[in-house]
Amino acid sequence: MVKRQLLYKEWKQSELTFILVMLVAVFATPFAFLMEYSSFQTCLKDAECIVDSPRFSYFFNTDVFLSLSWLMGVFFAVIQLGFERNKGHMDFTLSLPFNRSTIYHTKFFLGAGIIAIVHAVSYVLTYLLILGLNPLETSGFHSGYVISFVTSLMFYSLFFAAGTLTGSSISQAIVGFSTAILPFLVIGLPLVHLDFILKTSGDWLGKSFVHLISPMSPIIYITTEPFQSDYPHWFSGEKIIIPIVMMVLFYLIGLISFIKHPIERNGRFFLYQKIDRPIQIMVIVFGVLGFGWVGFSSDNSIFGYIAGMLIGGAVGALTSYFLIYRKR
Numbered sequence: 001m002v003k004r005q006l007l008y009k010e011w012k013q014s015e016l017t018f019i020l021v022m023l024v025a026v027f028a029t030p031f032a033f034l035m036e037y038s039s040f041q042t043c044l045k046d047a048e049c050i051v052d053s054p055r056f057s058y059f060f061n062t063d064v065f066l067s068l069s070w071l072m073g074v075f076f077a078v079i080q081l082g083f084e085r086n087k088g089h090m091d092f093t094l095s096l097p098f099n100r101s102t103i104y105h106t107k108f109f110l111g112a113g114i115i116a117i118v119h120a121v122s123y124v125l126t127y128l129l130i131l132g133l134n135p136l137e138t139s140g141f142h143s144g145y146v147i148s149f150v151t152s153l154m155f156y157s158l159f160f161a162a163g164t165l166t167g168s169s170i171s172q173a174i175v176g177f178s179t180a181i182l183p184f185l186v187i188g189l190p191l192v193h194l195d196f197i198l199k200t201s202g203d204w205l206g207k208s209f210v211h212l213i214s215p216m217s218p219i220i221y222i223t224t225e226p227f228q229s230d231y232p233h234w235f236s237g238e239k240i241i242i243p244i245v246m247m248v249l250f251y252l253i254g255l256i257s258f259i260k261h262p263i264e265r266n267g268r269f270f271l272y273q274k275i276d277r278p279i280q281i282m283v284i285v286f287g288v289l290g291f292g293w294v295g296f297s298s299d300n301s302i303f304g305y306i307a308g309m310l311i312g313g314a315v316g317a318l319t320s321y322f323l324i325y326r327k328r
Helices: 004-013 015-044 064-068 070-086 090-095 100-133 141-165 169-180 182-198 203-216 218-222 241-260 273-299 302-324
Strands: none
Touching: 004 015, 004 100, 015 064, 015 070, 015 100, 064 141, 070 090, 070 100, 070 141, 070 169, 090 100, 100 141, 100 241, 141 169, 141 218, 141 241, 169 182, 169 218, 182 203, 182 273, 203 241, 218 241, 273 302
């Protein structure tokens, strides 16, 4: 499944980038923890500084690295596929005596392995600091690392799958972020328009967003808010099941896509030429629905609604044309 020679080639291809990202990511949370502790000790020695407790506390659910670790997954996926296509190296990789499945798994498990190592080493270093400094409270330490790890892998698999469908790093990023909000576009926009047509109170719409659309939207997982105990019931119990399921789904989509597409179209938006037109139609529809809703919300009139839909259709048509059909 994963070949050592190919793994070595993939590592050496972006070795410096991998090492720099790993160093920064591994020491980010321990360093922030130490800096916060140092500031707390300095404050204790200052008579004018007011502290809530004589003992140090650190809240990991607001830690910067843990909150933004999903960016590491996005970065690795774009480096491994999008940038490689931009540089024209993908044709060389595919010419090596390995089948597409082996290449895909080697690339994927290299990125996923680095993400796992970063979180594991950072966790151990921070845990040792906690044992040594013995803070009063370390809220969200264990759960924060688990959530950030799963979220990073989910976004990595999402953008990796996007990279198997697209021909450049820009296209990969656009498709990845579009997919992250896709449930809001596919389900949310029609529901908003249905609420407008039926002129309801809107209570059912809010519940639909909270209990149906949000759980299926990867974008909602970039913060730790959905994992808090006071969030709606669809996150109760096993709070990381949904992102794990999405991670597996994106992994399979990427695997099938990478194996099946017959030829590289470097610089094109999509590697599959047959999906250019359907995606363009979807973009136009989203533009019509989105701008129509904005137009109505601006002045609560049918004129604004229709004008917004017309503008949205034009914007969607132009945007989709220049993105999809223009070679970069």
